Amino acid sequence: xxxxxxxxxxxxxxxxxxxxxxxxxxxxxxxxxxxxxxxxxxxxxxxxxxxxxxxxxxxxxxxxxxxxxxxxxxxxxxxxxxxxxxxxxxxxxxxxxxxxxxxxxxxxxxxxxxxxxxxxxxxxxxxxxxxxxxxxxxxxxxxxxxxxxxxxxxxxxxxxxxxxxxxxxxxxxxxxxxxxxxxxxxxxxxxxxxxxxxxxxxxxxxxxxxxxxxxxxxxxxxxxxxxxxxxxxxxxxxxxxxxxxxxxxxxxxxxxxxxxxxxxxxxxxxxxxxxxxxxxxxxxxxxxxxxxxxxxxxxxxxxxxxxxxxxxxxxxxxxxxxxxxxxxxxxxxxxxxxxxxxxxxxxxxxxxxxxxxxxxxxxxxxxxxxxxxxxxxxxxxxxxxxxxxxxxxxxxxxxxxxxxxxxxxx
Numbered sequence: 001x002x003x004x005x006x007x008x009x010x011x012x013x014x015x016x017x018x019x020x021x022x023x024x025x026x027x028x029x030x031x032x033x034x035x036x037x038x039x040x041x042x043x044x045x046x047x048x049x050x051x052x053x054x055x056x057x058x059x060x061x062x063x064x065x066x067x068x069x070x071x072x073x074x075x076x077x078x079x080x081x082x083x084x085x086x087x088x089x090x091x092x093x094x095x096x097x098x099x100x101x102x103x104x105x106x107x108x109x110x111x112x113x114x115x116x117x118x119x120x121x122x123x124x125x126x127x128x129x130x131x132x133x134x135x136x137x138x139x140x141x142x143x144x145x146x147x148x149x150x151x152x153x154x155x156x157x158x159x160x161x162x163x164x165x166x167x168x169x170x171x172x173x174x175x176x177x178x179x180x181x182x183x184x185x186x187x188x189x190x191x192x193x194x195x196x197x198x199x200x201x202x203x204x205x206x207x208x209x210x211x212x213x214x215x216x217x218x219x220x221x222x223x224x225x226x227x228x229x230x231x232x233x234x235x236x237x238x239x240x241x242x243x244x245x246x247x248x249x250x251x252x253x254x255x256x257x258x259x260x261x262x263x264x265x266x267x268x269x270x271x272x273x274x275x276x277x278x279x280x281x282x283x284x285x286x287x288x289x290x291x292x293x294x295x296x297x298x299x300x301x302x303x304x305x306x307x308x309x310x311x312x313x314x315x316x317x318x319x320x321x322x323x324x325x326x327x328x329x330x331x332x333x334x335x336x337x338x339x340x341x342x343x344x345x346x347x348x349x350x351x352x353x354x355x356x357x358x359x360x361x362x363x364x365x366x367x368x369x370x371x372x373x374x375x376x377x378x379x380x381x382x383x384x385x386x387x388x389x390x391x392x393x394x395x396x397x398x399x400x401x402x403x404x405x406x407x408x409x410x
Contacts, residue, residue, distance in 0.1 A: 018047055054069060056069035072210055077190055079210070100145075104156060145159065176192055207261075226253075231289040232249065233286075234247045234287075235284045236278060244284070247276075250268040250295065251266075264278065310348065310366045313368035323390045325364055325365075328386070329361070329383060329384065369388055370390075380401075
């Protein structure tokens with residue numbers, strides 16, 4: 001019987017398993033339908049070994065559930081970075097790793113043929129030239145090596161040690177510590193800290209969205225496409241239905257929710273002629289396409305539409321261009337002025353008007369008024385009237401109020 005293997009190659013596959021087991025699914029063995037129960041056990045054990053110390057087990061009527069129990073404000077690093085650092089390798093991979101870094105520690109560099117000969121002479125190990133060249137090219141993609149053309153020869157050289165840069169700029173290490181914990185693509189900073197045998201002993205983040213690192217590979221490709229002004233084809237997987245479909249468009253901006261931390265990619269769909277958004281955690285693959293000549297005009301158009309966006313929706317339930325909402329509130333001016341401050345701070349440019357003592361109106365034009373419902377409910381008890389060009393929003397609001405009255409037997 002084959003033994004359990006600790007490491008796997010495909011990060012997209014790893015990302016999906018981590019999400020299914022620990023972030024979204026919390027699946028039991030019986031609920032895991034994609035593969036066999038043995039596959040479930042292997043993948044669960046593999047991920048538990050990566051995230052040991054943060055795995056929580058609960059027993060329910062359905063069986064044993066596993067999830068992550070992490071207090072982010074106590075962490076000096078993101079434990080999910082461990083998922084990035086898992087790689088499968090062969091014996092030759094291990095040997096070549098140390099052979100290459102040793103042989104290329106000098107500054108003059110070597111060709112693939114010279115490296116192959118040096119491995120035979122110094123380490124008494126016979127390697128194929130093509131194997132060595134493929135490994136060197138792989139390390140170029142990883143940023144460990146770079147090439148230099150010398151006549152007809154291509155020489156491989158090792159990038160300068162990062163220790164030299166830190167010696168020249170000593171405070172850069174603190175910047176890396178902050179970057180690794182608090183920004184997108186923080187795995188890059190964490191990897192550099194690993195390479196210099198350092199760790200974050202300064203910073204903590206109270207509200208950190210740790211699972212974002214699972215999307216960073218997708219995010220990097222998207223940001224590169226935005227910089228190059230290219231269209232993309234996304235493979236999306238529904239977070240609830242599990243169905244997959246393609247979405248073509250021009251990526252323009254990444255939106256981040258300050259409330260939930262969820263990230264969305266805003267695209268212009270050339271097929272429908274409208275802006276639309278896709279959740280980053282629903283994107284399985286990004287394929288870059290042609291250069292867009294009128295990219296700047298599309299970006300300018302999006303910026304002009306920012307004032308009508310409440311969340312990430314560009315179309316209301318009635319399929320109208322915009323919807324107008326008017327809220328009438330009772331606010332005691334002497335003691336509840338902070339409510340007015342909230343309206344100004346959170347109202348995203350809506351117009352506030354005093355129509356009578358202790359009575360104010362708030363008016364806002366948005367693409368999709370339904371996105372405002374959670375915010376509107378926070379003013380329960382102060383709302384005198386609510387008007388909207390979309391009857392559906394008003395009906396939903398009063399339906400929720402009726403449900404609350406019944407719940408509390410009012």
